[in-house]
Amino acid sequence: FQDVSHMVIFGFGFFLMFLRRYGFSSTGFNLLIVVVGVQCSLLIEDFLVFHLQKEHEDGLKRITKATVSMTAVVISTGAVLGKTNPVQLILMTVVEIIVFHISRWTNERILQIPENTSMMHVHLFGAYFGLAVSSRFSGPLPRSEKNTSTLKSDLLSMLGTLFLWVFWPSFNSVLLTNKNKAIYNTYFALTVSAVTAFLLSVLTTKDGKFRMTHVHSAVLAGGVAVGYAAQSIEYPWIAMILGLLASLITILGSYCVQRCLNPALKIHDTSGVHFTFGLPAVLGALAQVVLLVIKNWADLSRYVNSCYEFHTISPFPSLIYLYWICVFLPIGLILNLKPFKTIPVSKYFEDQFYWEVSF
Numbered sequence: 613f614q615d616v617s618h619m620v621i622f623g624f625g626f627f628l629m630f631l632r633r634y635g636f637s638s639t640g641f642n643l644l645i646v647v648v649g650v651q652c653s654l655l656i657e658d659f660l661v662f663h664l665q666k667e668h669e670d671g672l673k674r675i676t677k678a679t680v681s682m683t684a685v686v687i688s689t690g691a692v693l694g695k696t697n698p699v700q701l702i703l704m705t706v707v708e709i710i711v712f713h714i715s716r717w718t719n720e721r722i723l724q725i726p727e728n729t730s731m732m733h734v735h736l737f738g739a740y741f742g743l744a745v746s747s748r749f750s751g752p753l754p755r756s757e758k759n760t761s762t763l764k765s766d767l768l769s770m771l772g773t774l775f776l777w778v779f780w781p782s783f784n785s786v787l788l789t790n791k792n793k794a795i796y797n798t799y800f801a802l803t804v805s806a807v808t809a810f811l812l813s814v815l816t817t818k819d820g821k822f823r824m825t826h827v828h829s830a831v832l833a834g835g836v837a838v839g840y841a842a843q844s845i846e847y848p849w850i851a852m853i854l855g856l857l858a859s860l861i862t863i864l865g866s867y868c869v870q871r872c873l874n875p876a877l878k879i880h881d882t883s884g885v886h887f888t889f890g891l892p893a894v895l896g897a898l899a900q901v902v903l904l905v906i907k908n909w910a911d912l913s914r915y916v917n918s919c920y921e922f923h924t925i926s927p928f929p930s931l932i933y934l935y936w937i938c939v940f941l942p943i944g945l946i947l948n949l950k951p952f953k954t955i956p957v958s959k960y961f962e963d964q965f966y967w968e969v970s971f
Contacts (some may be wrong), residue, residue: 613676615782618775620646620679624686626772628883630761630828634694635768636967641698642686645705649685652706653678656713676786680731683783684712684738690883691742694759694961695749708741728787729900732839736897739890743879750957751880758961759882766824773828777802780835784842794842798835801855805834808859816863826863829888833858836889837896841903854899858892865891 625639657674669677685705689696696704715737719725752759761769780802785794809830813822834855838845845851865887873879873886959965 613672613679613786615779616676616679616786619779619783620682620686623772623775623779624683626768627776627828628690628693628769629772630765630769630883631694631758631961632760632762632765633758633963634961635765636963636969638693640967641701642689644698645685645689645701646679646682648702649682649705649709650675650678652709653681653713656710660713660717673787677731680734680783680786681709681712684708684734684741687735687738687885687889688742688745690885690888691739691746691881692749693882695746695752695880695882695955697955698966704745708738711741712737728843729840731787732784733893733897735836735839735889736893739885739888739893742885743881743890746881747877747879749880751878752957752960756960766828770824770828773831776832777806777835780832784835784839788843790843793845796848797842797845797851798838800848800851801834801838801858802831803834804852804855805837805859806831808856809833809863812860812863816867826866829866829884830859830862832888833862833892836892837899839893840896840900844900844903844907850903854896858895861891861895862887 621643625642628642629635629638631638654674657678685708688704688708689701692704712734715733716727716730719730719733720727781795781798784798785791788794806827809827810822812830813826814820816826817823834851837854837858838851841854842851866884869881869887869891870884955965963969
């Protein structure tokens with residue numbers, strides 16, 4: 613629980629601190645939505661326990677699950693970073709936590725997906741929910757200096773990345789009974805993705821130098837991709853291949869997404885959650901399907917005829933998440949209503965709009 617709390621509060625708080633004039637808001641608002649969201653998540657869990665007559669869980673496990681659930685909201689916040697006020701963020705947090713719990717309930721009760729696997733969809737859900745909300749917000753002004761970083765902000769953001777990297781094995785194993793295999797596989801995937809990130813950064817820059825934005829995002833890709841299958845991967849080299857592919861997708865996808873996809877869809881993804889968390893999560897979901905099909909190849913016909921097994925080895929849970937994201941796409945429109953005092957574009961990425969700042 614302590615490791616997961618470090619990740620969500622300290623790690624993501626600094627991870628999102630790359631904008632030159634949005635440091636107070638990145639860390640402060642992150643803490644605000646985490647503490648609000650954890651309380652909301654616990655209340656929803658209590659309601660489900662009462663309504664579905666489930667067994668009461670240990671208090672520490674409940675608060676740990678609530679903190680893990682908040683990862684989805686924090687990732688979503690990265691897509692709209694600097695464009696929302698605290699009231700909008702709190703409303704988005706409450707709605708997203710409710711939708712996430714309904715999605716988990718759908719997976720666990722109807723599709724019979726194991727709890728730990730269902731919870732590991734936080735990266736996929738958070739990334740695409742955030743992109744859906746971001747599509748309803750205007751992009752920044754052209755050539756705005758506030759939408760850039762400085763040496764100091766990049767350094768602080770990299771500090772958050774390091775904390776996330778160190779604690780990611782705990783995150784992928786926290787809900788498992790047998791944690792050792794998940795810890796080993798996550799660590800192997802993270803190490804390979806880190807090496808690949810440095811290598812590709814040199815190969816994709818004109819001057820042959822490392823680029824901090826590449827390392828900042830791609831070193832975490834292996835941990836995201838291996839989250840679904842961390843406990844079921846039998847050989848370390850499989851986890852290492854996943855880490856390599858995830859890092860490759862993150863760096864190469866950043867060029868494609870930023871230059872082609874986002875302009876076409878009119879989406880401004882402030883912190884690049886699409887290629888940092890979304891695409892590696894899609895890779896991880898597909899890898900889990902492939903691994904389970906290979907593992908049960910001899911009995912595949914039995915699995916196809918069984919509702920439980922078929923949904924366990926299919927990408928249907930991911931489609932359920934995309935369905936919920938489409939259903940709640942209008943949340944971006946709601947956040948832009950006049951009562952929520954939408955920030956003018958000229959005030960995007962500005963701490964002074966909310967905080968007492970002394971220079």
